[in-house]
Amino acid sequence: xxxxxxxxxxxxxxxxxxxxxxxxxxxxxxxxxxxxxxxxxxxxxxxxxxxxxxxxxxxxxxxxxxxxxxxxxxxxxxxxxxxxxxxxxxxxxxxxxxxxxxxxxxxxxxxxxxxxxxxxxxxxxxxxxxxxxxxxxxxxxxxxxxxxxxxxxxxxxxxxxxxxxxxxxxxxxxxxxxxxxxxxxxxxxxxxxxxxxxxxxxxxxxxxxxxxxxxxxxxxxx
Numbered sequence: 001x002x003x004x005x006x007x008x009x010x011x012x013x014x015x016x017x018x019x020x021x022x023x024x025x026x027x028x029x030x031x032x033x034x035x036x037x038x039x040x041x042x043x044x045x046x047x048x049x050x051x052x053x054x055x056x057x058x059x060x061x062x063x064x065x066x067x068x069x070x071x072x073x074x075x076x077x078x079x080x081x082x083x084x085x086x087x088x089x090x091x092x093x094x095x096x097x098x099x100x101x102x103x104x105x106x107x108x109x110x111x112x113x114x115x116x117x118x119x120x121x122x123x124x125x126x127x128x129x130x131x132x133x134x135x136x137x138x139x140x141x142x143x144x145x146x147x148x149x150x151x152x153x154x155x156x157x158x159x160x161x162x163x164x165x166x167x168x169x170x171x172x173x174x175x176x177x178x179x180x181x182x183x184x185x186x187x188x189x190x191x192x193x194x195x196x197x198x199x200x201x202x203x204x205x206x207x208x209x210x211x212x213x214x215x216x217x218x219x220x221x222x
Contacts, residue, residue: 004017004040005040005042012042012044012047012189013042013190014039014040014041014042015039015040016037016038016039016040017037017038017040018035018036018037018038019035019036019037019038020035045071045105046069046070046071047070047071047105047106047107047130047189048070048071048072048073048103048105048106048107049061049062049065049070049071049072049073049107049109049185050073050074050075050100050102050106050107050108050109050129051065051072051073051074051075051076051109051111052074052075052076052100052108052109052110052111052112052120053075053076053110053111053112053113053115053135054074054076054078054079054083054084054111055111055113055174056174056175057111057135057174057177057178057181058074058076058084058109058111058178059083059084060174060175060178060179061109061111061178061181061182062074062084062086062087063086064178064179064182065182066086068182068185068186070107071088072084072086072087072088073087073088073089073090073091073100074087074089074090074091075091075093075099075100076091076092076112077092077093078092079091079092080092097119097120097123101127102123102124102127102128102129103127103128103129104128104129104130105130106124106127106129106130107129107130107131107185107188107189108120108124108129108131108132108133109133109135109165109181109185110124110132110133110134110135111135113135113136114136114140117134117136117144118144118147118148121134121144121148121161122148122151122153125148125153125157125158125160125161130188130189131162131184131185131188131189132160132161132162133161133162133163133165133166133181133184133185134161134162134163134164134165135164135165135177135181136163136164136165137164138164141163141164144163145158145161145163148161162184165180165181165184166180166181166183166184167180167181167183167184167187168180169183
């Protein structure tokens with residue numbers, strides 16, 4: 001069970017495991033015998049969502065980020081607490097990169113609309129951010145990524161940038177764009193996006209972690 005708990009910590013997601021109470025080697029060796037389901041939920045500090053820039057997309061993204069249990073930080077000289085009431089921090093210095101450290105559990109969305117976006121991308125990539133995305137047109141995104149390559153940044157690092165940001169949901173409003181970006185963040189954390197609804201021929205009898213957790217909710221176990 002210890003190994004399963006460590007795996008849950010590494011993957012940052014809960015798991016429901018079944019223990020064989022009679023197995024002395026791989027189980028727990030209880031004289032009562034039988035089996036027992038154990039729900040393991042990792043307790044970790046919340047990941048950070050760093051939003052650089054402001055605007056309606058950034059505001060909605062901050063709100064959704066809170067719902068997804070992210071610690072939200074906003075960095076922009078034009079930002080204010082009223083626009084981001086749920087942010088843990090609102091940094092209003094003139095794009096002061098030193099005020100917002102970036103690490104392996106930081107998810108970075110750059111919405112500066114051309115203002116120093118290349119500098120923020122460099123910082124996010126050098127800090128090995130967990131997710132780095134640029135809100136920009138395809139034309140602008142290509143210009144910025146080409147610039148990063150020209151400055152000597154490795155192709156491997158540049159390829160980590162999601163630009164333009166978000167999944168292709170057919171988004172047409174700032175709210176929908178924010179949803180597409182948060183969907184991409186969740187997919188990045190949990191694995192490649194896959195449809196939940198499959199054709200009968202595609203259905204598998206293998207239970208996923210999400211299946212087991214949802215089953216617990218359905219039966220009142222959680």
